[in-house]
Amino acid sequence: MKVGIFGANGRMGRVLIEALQECENTVLTLATVRDDSPWVGMNVGDVAGVGKQTVVCTGISKIRGDDVQVMIDFTLPAAFEHNLNWCVRNKIPLVLGTTGLNDTQEQQLHHAASIIPIVFAANYSVGVNVMLSLVKQAARALGNTADIEISEAHHRFKQDAPSGTAMAIGRVIAETLERNLNECAVYGREGKSPVRDPKTIGFATVRAGDIVGEHTALFADMGERLEITHKASSRLTFAKGAVRAANWLEHKKPGLYSMSDVLGLAEN
The missing domain is CATH 3.40.50.720 (NAD(P)-binding Rossmann-like Domain)
Known part of the structure; x- marks a missing residue:
């Protein structure tokens, strides 16, 4: 080729x-x-x-x-x-x-x-794409009762935030739960805010040093939480x-x- x-x-x-x-x-x-x-x-x-x-x-x-x-x-x-x-x-x-x-x-x-x-694709890592499949399964089982947060970290030079991969994770979850990501995404929290809307999907972003790429999808319910994480080192x-x-x-x-x-x- x-x-x-x-x-x-x-x-x-x-x-x-x-x-x-x-x-x-x-x-x-x-x-x-x-x-x-x-x-x-x-x-x-x-x-x-x-x-x-x-x-x-x-x-x-x-x-x-x-x-x-x-x-x-x-x-x-x-x-x-x-x-x-x-x-x-x-x-x-x-x-x-x-x-x-x-x-x-x-x-x-x-x-x-x-x-x-x-x-x-937002991410060509084999592991990340397996993660997207796992996230879909988690959303089906936990998405209607758990609070959902997506966190990601990249190197200081990355310009777009949240990352394309974080947005892809969010879209998979939103589509699985039949939600509109444009309406339910929360990209930052500061000061006092209303009680968390259970239908929202939160995003947190870190830009620092030479981090290649780290992504976590968190499904947090009362009494338990599930975290699905991928970390790239190269x-x-x-x-x-x-x-x-x-x-x-x-x-x-x-x-x-x-x-x-x-x-x-x-x-x-």
């Missing part, structure tokens, strides 16, 4: 280079950076610190789609539209890990998925999941897929 990376010099881009190097079924054939980036022309192995490779970083306006079978994008929302449109024009499947998309961008994503196959976990999704996309029909589809966790 010939794979390309948007934003190869980013934190996730560099780890993706490493993950692709370790995967026997894939080869990195395209790595993009901004046209004005000092990384243009640099060997991707030097960018990621994994030794010389055969590919150099190419300015985003110079890339071609004739030597790549799937693209992986973990860049910021500002680059989303350009990258998505390039994939659509060139009929290249996409593995998308960009979080913090607005409503218009989500509509663009759904339209693009009618033309090309796309895997879109971004390589996410990168390997994205590479797995890239391989899975081969020969898929246009559509918007999730990591649950990739892992066989999706319910029929």
